[in-house]
Amino acid sequence: MPSYTLTVNGKSHTVNAAADTPLIYVLRNDLNLMGTRLGCGMSQCGACAVLADGKEIRSCTTTVSRLAGKKIHTIEGLPGLWAAKKGKAETPDTLHPVQQAWIDEQVPQCGYCQSGMMIAAVDLLEHNPKPSVEQIRSAFTNTPPSAHLCRCGTYTGIVAAVQRASKAIAG
Ligand code: FES
Numbered sequence: 001m002p003s004y005t006l007t008v009n010g011k012s013h014t015v016n017a018a019a020d021t022p023l024i025y026v027l028r029n030d031l032n033l034m035g036t037r038l039g040c041g042m043s044q045c046g047a048c049a050v051l052a053d054g055k056e057i058r059s060c061t062t063t064v065s066r067l068a069g070k071k072i073h074t075i076e077g078l079p080g081l082w083a084a085k086k087g088k089a090e091t092p093d094t095l096h097p098v099q100q101a102w103i104d105e106q107v108p109q110c111g112y113c114q115s116g117m118m119i120a121a122v123d124l125l126e127h128n129p130k131p132s133v134e135q136i137r138s139a140f141t142n143t144p145p146s147a148h149l150c151r152c153g154t155y156t157g158i159v160a161a162v163q164r165a166s167k168a169i170a171g
């Protein structure tokens, strides 16, 4: 079986996997990173979203062989990503402002979709630090390959949390 070296949450990992293995299986089964969730498995819900070089990708349909050389961040890696951006050391208490905003706005209900939602928020705020409500709604609904879906209907809380995180990041 071929081996691939992946950079995940700032650490290099070499994994043995078939070339067409979806990234999510490597994250969860090989690297024990359980924050990334499998929903539809068809790029249609967003639950499995992670960042590759800062852009959201769907880990259920992105194969491991396509990710060599890319910097992957999962929900577990958001504190480290934020600490690096601020030039500070990560501590056990470090949270990305998006994560803190999700807590402050009490967004999650069952929580299943929420790591993908936070990944989408980090991608949005990295490229548009002060999005309007319309831009937030659009980012979560009109960005290919699909809308981010929440069976629990937490959409209002997500908009509020992205606005809160935007303010926090702006300082
Ligand atoms: S599980 Fe990947 S988009 Fe639904």
Ligand code: FES
Pocket: 108, 109, 110, 111, 112, 113, 114, 149, 150, 151, 152, 153, 154
């Ligand atoms: S919080 Fe339950 S699916 Fe989104």
